[in-house]
Amino acid sequence: MKRQKPFIYYRSKEFKALIEKFMQDINYSRHNRFIEDLLTDQGFEIKNVKPRFQGRTFSSYKSNLDRVEQFFIECNGPGFIDESNNLNVSDFQDLDSLIEAMHIEKIETVKPSEYSKHSYTANGNVGLNVNSKQFYECYLRIIETTLYLFDSLLAQPKLVQLTPEHTYLKQFHHHLDELPDFKDKHLTKAERGITKSLVTSPIADTLKDLAQKFKEPTTEELKEFKAQNRELNNALVSAVEALSKVESNKESAMKCISLIERFASDLNNVRQLETRTNTDFVYSKLKQIKIVAYVEEPTAKSDIEKFISNMNKLNDVVKEFHTQALKPEVENKVKLQLAKKVKHMLRLVAIRNYHIVSKYQK
Known part of the structure; x- marks a missing residue:
């Protein structure tokens, strides 16, 4: 069976420390296993309160x-x-x-x-x-x-789903948002101490597919994108229609039409909306993490x-x-x-x- 190339994301030493601390809380020892479960929407259990049988x-x-x-x-x-x-x-x-x-x-x-x-x-x-x-x-x-x-x-403590208002989750989200990875994006990776993290996994391709779907623009983003370009697109269509009627210098008109169509194609290419990264995908899953605790x-x-x-x-x-x-x-x-x-x-x-x-x- 062909070995799958690792899933890659980037993290600072602070981001790494936060993940390792959380892994201790949920009794995970392997980073790769944790990322697999996180990105595939598995829930996690914090055993912070032990039964007090007498x-x-x-x-x-x-x-x-x-x-x-x-x-x-x-x-x-x-x-x-x-x-x-x-x-x-x-x-x-x-x-x-x-x-x-x-x-x-x-x-x-x-x-x-x-x-x-x-x-x-x-x-x-x-x-x-x-x-x-x-x-x-x-x-x-x-x-x-x-x-x-x-x-x-x-x-026996009760097993409950933690809500976003729970102290543990509020603190976790706060520490996550304070990381230089997401707070200081105007700085370079080197300035933020961010390095590559490889997740070697038998489901690495699945993780990459999930990340790709996350990067794709949402329906709302597409609607907003089309709305922003509507007037300019209409103007370009009008320009092409006008140029197609030019008879005196048809060769130059056709070159202009070709340039306009290329510009319109670039303008309407939705891939430019794909600004999210694998790291953003990991961050998103951490923000939505499902935790139960005793x-x-x-x-x-x-x-x-x-x-x-x-x-x-x-x-x-x-x-x-x-x-x-x-x-x-x-x-x-x-x-x-x-x-x-x-x-x-x-x-x-x-x-x-x-x-x-x-x-x-x-």
């Missing part, structure tokens, strides 16, 4: 949380467990009914020193305290369910940050407990207080994150 992160330290609960039970002894609430966590099909039946309403907003003043759930049942046998199972279920909902509804909705972004911050707080107190638990000089009563702190944080995070994800459920 389920796997929690799974990595859930065993540490389990050990805190195990220590709490073993350290207190079986007689310390509160069985005043005899509801079974597994009996509830959804979080709403579970929370109504077992969670003490608004306990997460109360100071720890005042926990003892609050004992009842929204429906009047005895609520759970840190010593309740169902406490850990209840709030762990809420945590795990909210993590599933978060990863399903919020963690974005977090502004309203959701704040909730995403809050949810993750809550999970980090839980992880921090779990780490704090295990750091102290490894120290033989730390007394059990101190470790027990730290374990209780973990349980309070578990409840706090579970309910706060439940309220966050509840807004996004249909």
Whole structure:
């Protein structure tokens, strides 16, 4: 198969740098491939926002949380467990009914020193305290369910088509228009530091054909061109008609007619409208570039940050407990207080994150 000659355009070092920066944003490594896709109207995807899944992160330290609960039970002894609430966590099909039946309403907003003043759930049942046998199972279920909902509804950014008003595209177009390649056309290529760029491609001929179509005058340009020349063309036609009637010096008249017709042919040659170049073609495609990007909705972004911050707080107190638990000089009563702190944080995070994800459920 005959190798196709490369597609050629010209660019300054600034133009080259802009293209290379954009290629990084869309994860392209080959310039030739990028130009192929650009000139054939392929869309590009910017992976600027990564998914912020939390389920796997929690799974990595859930065993540490389990050990805190195990220590709490073993350290207190079986007689310390509160069985005043005899509801079974597994009996509830959804979080709403579970929370109504077992969670003490608004306990997460109360100071720890005042926990003892609050004992009842929204429906009047005895609520759970840190010593309740169902406490850990209840709030762990809420945590795990909210993590599933978060990863399903919020963690994955939405893929959207960027509009010309989007900040990224506005900045890209601004940098493009500021390039010496297009802003300082009164200067020579050498003065603008412009050099030849070769695009070696198996579809190079196709790229050249597309560029040629771009260079051809539009219907509107042809109409305007004909309108501009109409009066002069009419005058030339009249001159030819007049000269064709000359009898006295017919040879000179015919020479004049020949010159007029040649002039008219040059005047009406539409190829003089083809002032656009391959570089202009590349520029045009960059101005019309189709970009999709992963974005977090502004309203959701704040909730995403809050949810993750809550999970980090839980992880921090779990780490704090295990750091102290490894120290033989730390007394059990101190470790027990730290374990209780973990349980309070578990409840706090579970309910706060439940309220966050509840807004996004249909």
